[in-house]
Amino acid sequence: xxxKIIASQCxxxxxxxxxxxxxxxxxxxxxxTIDPKLxxxxxxxxxxxxxxxxxxxxxxxVPA
Amino acid sequence: MAFFVSxxxxxxxxxxxxxxxxxxxxxxxxxxxxxxxDIPPALWERIKDHPCYSEEAHHYFARMHVAVAPxxxxxxxxxxxxxxxxxxxxxxxxxxxxxxxEAYRKIxxxxxxxxxxxxxGIAGPGDACYDWRKTKETxxxxxxAVPDLKLCLSTxxxxxxxxxxxxxxxxxxxxxxxxxxxxxxxxxKIYPWIFYNHKRYTGVEASTILHERQMLGLEMxxxxxxxxxxxxxxxxxxxxxxxxxxxxxxxxxxxFLHNIMPLISDPAxxxxxxxxxxxxxxxxxxxxxxxxxxxxxNLMRHCRQCRxxxxxxxxQDRGQDFPISSIPEDITYDxxxxxxxxxxxxxxxxxxxxxxxxxxxxxxxxxxxxxILVAVATQGGGRVNQHFGHAKEFQVYEASAxxxxxxxxxxxxxxxxxxxxxxxxxxxxxALAGVEVVLCAKIGExxxxxxxxAGIATSDAYAYDYIESxxxxxxADRYGLKQLALRA
Numbered sequence: 001x002x003x004k005i006i007a008s009q010c011x012x013x014x015x016x017x018x019x020x021x022x023x024x025x026x027x028x029x030x031x032x033t034i035d036p037k038l039x040x041x042x043x044x045x046x047x048x049x050x051x052x053x054x055x056x057x058x059x060x061x062v063p064a
Numbered sequence: 065m066a067f068f069v070s071x072x073x074x075x076x077x078x079x080x081x082x083x084x085x086x087x088x089x090x091x092x093x094x095x096x097x098x099x100x101x102d103i104p105p106a107l108w109e110r111i112k113d114h115p116c117y118s119e120e121a122h123h124y125f126a127r128m129h130v131a132v133a134p135x136x137x138x139x140x141x142x143x144x145x146x147x148x149x150x151x152x153x154x155x156x157x158x159x160x161x162x163x164x165x166e167a168y169r170k171i172x173x174x175x176x177x178x179x180x181x182x183x184x185g186i187a188g189p190g191d192a193c194y195d196w197r198k199t200k201e202t203x204x205x206x207x208x209a210v211p212d213l214k215l216c217l218s219t220x221x222x223x224x225x226x227x228x229x230x231x232x233x234x235x236x237x238x239x240x241x242x243x244x245x246x247x248x249x250x251x252x253k254i255y256p257w258i259f260y261n262h263k264r265y266t267g268v269e270a271s272t273i274l275h276e277r278q279m280l281g282l283e284m285x286x287x288x289x290x291x292x293x294x295x296x297x298x299x300x301x302x303x304x305x306x307x308x309x310x311x312x313x314x315x316x317x318x319x320f321l322h323n324i325m326p327l328i329s330d331p332a333x334x335x336x337x338x339x340x341x342x343x344x345x346x347x348x349x350x351x352x353x354x355x356x357x358x359x360x361x362n363l364m365r366h367c368r369q370c371r372x373x374x375x376x377x378x379x380q381d382r383g384q385d386f387p388i389s390s391i392p393e394d395i396t397y398d399x400x401x402x403x404x405x406x407x408x409x410x411x412x413x414x415x416x417x418x419x420x421x422x423x424x425x426x427x428x429x430x431x432x433x434x435x436i437l438v439a440v441a442t443q444g445g446g447r448v449n450q451h452f453g454h455a456k457e458f459q460v461y462e463a464s465a466x467x468x469x470x471x472x473x474x475x476x477x478x479x480x481x482x483x484x485x486x487x488x489x490x491x492x493x494x495a496l497a498g499v500e501v502v503l504c505a506k507i508g509e510x511x512x513x514x515x516x517x518a519g520i521a522t523s524d525a526y527a528y529d530y531i532e533s534x535x536x537x538x539x540a541d542r543y544g545l546k547q548l549a550l551r552a
Binding site: 009011012013014015018019046047048050053054056057 | 137145161189190194197259262
């Protein structure tokens with residue numbers, strides 16, 4: 001159970017990185033990725049996955 | 065220089081009797097107020113070098129934006145955050161996003177090369193208050209290296225109240241809040257959603273929260289004596305009739321300046337408004353809304369809606385001249401050029417102010433009821449100093465017996481000599497609608513003839529004069545009592 005980022009649609013704004021409560025999102029050479037081992041889809045933490053909730057491009061942070 | 069006769073002359077006294085009567089009527093002479101007369105000295109000290117906050121300063125001083133804070137907490141229907149193009153000039157558009165460390169190097173490189181630089185702004189894409197850590201780190205680093213650079217930021221206001229104390233602590237003296245509405249029902253047509261307290265809100269609920277946070281942030285800033293400019297995007301059919309209410313509300317809460325900007329909308333931009341065919345306002349519609357706000361919060365009329373990575377005087381953008389790849393890793397600040405420039409400008413501004421006063425006197429003494437629009441080609445310094453064919457924008461002033469008043473600028477897609485030629489000229493003529501005369505440093509015969517045929521006079525007789533002097537002299541030559549006496 002984890003989220004992933006569709007890199008081709010990502011604007012690399014980085015909002016998801018600092019909203020993630022699990023520090024599961026990192027950036028390497030401008031490409032943001034979610035570590036599935038750390039991602040909880042915000043279950044028990046928030047009403048909805050924070051990355052998808054803040055992301056400015058629809059359907060870019062999606063369940064893996 | 066032969067001028068065509070405009071209908072304006074029909075309002076003028078044309079008989080010798082009328083002119084003699086005009087000469088006898090007492091003149092109301094006001095003592096010359098120390099310009100700028102409408103701004104208290106303490107406030108003037110804070111804004112005099114800020115090209116966005118002071119119309120006078122924008123002739124002399126340059127700003128620089130760095131795109132370090134790309135994350136945003138709201139979605140606006142006029143914004144598409146995927147967009148990135150070096151040919152586009154509008155807010156929210158950049159070619160490179162920078163880390164705070166890269167931004168530091170770029171700012172130093174620009175400060176070394178652009179002596180007019182006086183202001184550093186963080187203005188998107190994204191929100192400087194929401195992406196606060198990067199904003200703060202950038203400002204902290206540069207404040208140490210170049211302490212006299214003024215810091216300012218732009219925000220949608222949603223996260224603003226959380227950072228007002230830090231903004232005050234960091235001496236960020238100028239904050240711009242984009243406020244497009246004070247009525248959430250209208251807001252719902254502009255903002256599809258906001259991200260607040262870990263939730264996404266939509267519709268009227270979203271705009272209600274945004275509105276409350278904007279007003280709270282504005283009040284908190286003005287309570288701390290921080291200068292606040294409010295930007296509003298004029299969206300015809302949505303908030304055009306509402307912006308005078310916005311003006312009154314933000315004035316009540318202490319906003320210093322209100323900048324009403326036309327919506328930029330094009331399907332190619334991929335914004336919601338672009339794709340749904342929402343149009344932007346015409347220059348006349350923009351001026352009508354601005355005029356409806358006269359008497360409220362002061363209006364900014366010289367905004368160029370610059371890119372979020374713009375560098376230079378407002379009339380030019382050198383943002384592409386300083387790609388981060390061209391800047392060395394270890395760069396140190398050299399204040400020589402900026403200091404030399406400031407010394408020259410201090411003298412020049414005094415001189416310019418006297419010239420402005422003289423122009424106001426010349427206009428008043430012309431005793432004419434003509435009210436005309438004059439377009440000027442300038443490349444800074446407050447002078448008529450640009451070749452017509454090189455101008456990519458014209459600054460438009462209104463001249464009347466009341467004085468010279470800056471109205472705004474008219475952008476043209478391509479200059480006449482910039483490869484645009486006759487096609488460009490058609491666009492220029494369209495952009496100059498309502499203008500009586502174009503003053504420039506030089507103009508070729510061919511474009512001059514075509515402009516005259518379109519009812520727009522041109523003159524390079526005032527080349528290199530201060531703009532106000534040139535307009536004052538033109539007006540006196542054209543409409544002054546001596547001229548009228550000759551015609552009678």
